Amino acid sequence: MKQYAVYRHIRGRALIFGLPVAFFALQLLAVIGSLMAVIFSFDLVLLFGAMVANGILYGLLLKWAQRPEMLRVGNVFPDMISNKKITIHETYDEPS
Known part of the structure; x- marks a missing residue:
């Protein structure tokens, strides 16, 4: 019979490809932007530059x-x- 390990880190933060959700969204926006740039102005140098830039960002x-x-x-x-x-009440003059 197959045994399963108990998942105890239920309160841990969600990770997608090792990134928190906000960082993953930023990475996804960068990938979509670079894809649009490559599609609309196809250039081989731009293709490799976008791949390198996305890798560095990741x-x-x-x-x-x-x-x-x-x-x-x-x-x-x-x-x-x-x-x-x-x-x-610091210092103030009282009326006499």
Whole structure:
């Protein structure tokens, strides 16, 4: 009798060809755009250039999917975290 392994990573993110869905959509748009460019202006150099460009884009997207910290531009946390109580009544002159 054939035995099946239990799939335990049900909460993992969905991957298509090793890419998250958003990256796969970007790759698909690039492939469709390059196909349209090749079809409407057929050139052998453009065909090979589109293949190389799509391959490079796929490699970059795979690398970014494995290491998402490479995409972060700004700081995630503030420079300073303080437990000091914030008070509204600083210094003001009371009428006498």
